Amino acid sequence: xxxxxxxxxxxxxxxxxxxxxxxxxTGDDRPPDIWVRVGTPPERLDxxxxxxxxxxxxxxxxxxxxxxxxxxxLITGGREVxxxxxxxxxxxxxxxxxxxxxxxYLVHQRGLLPLHAACLSIGGMTLALMGVSGAGKSSLAAxxxxxxxxxxxxxxxxxxxxRPDGPWVRPTFPRLKLWRDTLDALGxxxxxxxxxxxxxxxxxxxxxxxxAFSPEPARLGGLVLLAExxxxxxxxxxxxxxxxxxxxxAEHIYRRRQALALGRDSALFTAxxxxxxxVPVWALEPPRDLNALDxxxxxxxxxxxx
Numbered sequence: 001x002x003x004x005x006x007x008x009x010x011x012x013x014x015x016x017x018x019x020x021x022x023x024x025x026t027g028d029d030r031p032p033d034i035w036v037r038v039g040t041p042p043e044r045l046d047x048x049x050x051x052x053x054x055x056x057x058x059x060x061x062x063x064x065x066x067x068x069x070x071x072x073x074l075i076t077g078g079r080e081v082x083x084x085x086x087x088x089x090x091x092x093x094x095x096x097x098x099x100x101x102x103x104x105y106l107v108h109q110r111g112l113l114p115l116h117a118a119c120l121s122i123g124g125m126t127l128a129l130m131g132v133s134g135a136g137k138s139s140l141a142a143x144x145x146x147x148x149x150x151x152x153x154x155x156x157x158x159x160x161x162x163r164p165d166g167p168w169v170r171p172t173f174p175r176l177k178l179w180r181d182t183l184d185a186l187g188x189x190x191x192x193x194x195x196x197x198x199x200x201x202x203x204x205x206x207x208x209x210x211x212a213f214s215p216e217p218a219r220l221g222g223l224v225l226l227a228e229x230x231x232x233x234x235x236x237x238x239x240x241x242x243x244x245x246x247x248x249x250a251e252h253i254y255r256r257r258q259a260l261a262l263g264r265d266s267a268l269f270t271a272x273x274x275x276x277x278x279v280p281v282w283a284l285e286p287p288r289d290l291n292a293l294d295x296x297x298x299x300x301x302x303x304x305x306x
Contacts, residue, residue: 005032009107009158009170010217017083019095021173021206023215034106036098039082041074050261057261063105070094073102078109092204093197099173100155104255107158108262112170113271114254117157117223119169121150122304126169126218128157129300130252131226136286139182140226142205143293144300146186150214151176156254159220161271167220167279174213176205185290223249223275224300225283235292235299236285246276248283 005025006013011033012025019036045064050057056064063075070089074082081102085094107114117128118141129137138154145151153172160168180201183190193203225240225248240248250272253259259268282303286296 007215008034008103009112009172017085017094017098018091019099021095021099021175021204023173023213034079034081036081036083038084040084041072041082050258055258057258061109061262063109063258063262065097065102065105067097070097073098075102075105075109078106078111081106090198092194096196101255103172104156105258107156108255108259108264111162111267113159113161113167113268113275115157115159115223115249116155116252116254118154119152119157119220120144121152121214121218122301123149125221125304126152127222127224127300127304128169128220129224129226130248132252135226137226138176138178139185139290139293140286140296140300142176142178142182142186142188142208143297145176145208145212147297147301149212149301151209151212152214152218154209159271159275160217161274165219167275169218169220171213171215171217174206174209176209177202178205179203181290185293220275220279222303223279223281224303225252225281227283227285233285233287235287235296237299237303238283238285240281240283245281246273248281249276 006019006022007025008022013034014032015036016038017036041064045056045058045062047059048056049059054066065073069086070093071086072084104114115128115130117130118137119128120141129140131137141154152169154176158170160166160170177196180190190203196202196204253268
């Protein structure tokens with residue numbers, strides 16, 4: 001067995017590509033749960049059930065993701081990823097998609113529930129911050145980390161809904177992706193930070209995340225939807241119930257459309273209903289102002305104390 005295997009969501013990962021965001025594997029001597037190999041995926045799949053400009057899904061559940069100037073990824077059975085990097089691609093971009101979109105497909109193939117959410121442990125309660133891209137999940141997560149709370153995941157929150165005392169969160173890796181204006185608002189220097197993608201002012205923050213990362217599974221205590229706020233208005237918090245809570249969870253399933261093509265519609269409906277029934281769901285209207293991050297963090301902290 002390799003001494004260089006890695007930890008992701010409790011799985012043992014063996015990778016032919018460097019993945020600096022993942023922690024070293026320190027568990028038992030079982031075979032790897034997931035293999036990441038460098039190879040040559042096919043240019044197309046047969047017997048397709050879904051095709052988009054970037055993704056193909058076949059009837060067996062294999063996914064072929066083609067990202068020009070980055071890489072092609074073939075994802076099979078929740079256990080293997082074959083990666084063909086583009087000649088001009090830089091490592092952060094290849095790794096970024098591998099631990100983002102590709103990771104989401106792996107989670108679906110393994111029968112778990114990924115939410116588009118950041119997750120933190122706050123005063124003993126584990127809260128997931130849901131929202132669409134640009135809603136401010138990572139910015140608020142970084143502010144909460146700065147205030148002394150523990151990071152469980154950023155961007156993709158993996159839930160195990162099979163446990164009778166669940167749902168439980170499987171921690172991902174110690175990294176935050178933050179835009180330059182968020183770094184400035186938090187007083188974090190961008191010098192020396194790696195960009196998430198070429199030409200973008202979004203950076204990978206590993207140091208502050210590593211200091212605050214919690215690698216142990218945790219029972220989910222609540223979900224907070226970061227809704228559309230109004231500039232200048234204080235944060236507003238509302239408890240969601242019943243079908244509204246369930247549909248809110250379902251709407252924020254990571255790569256939901258592609259998961260439906262994988263035949264997961266019934267399983268995802270059941271999982272979203274279970275989460276909404278067992279875990280309180282709130283909608284939080286944040287001010288659209290990075291200067292209000294501290295006040296917003298206080299609202300979330302108060303919620304965790306309830």
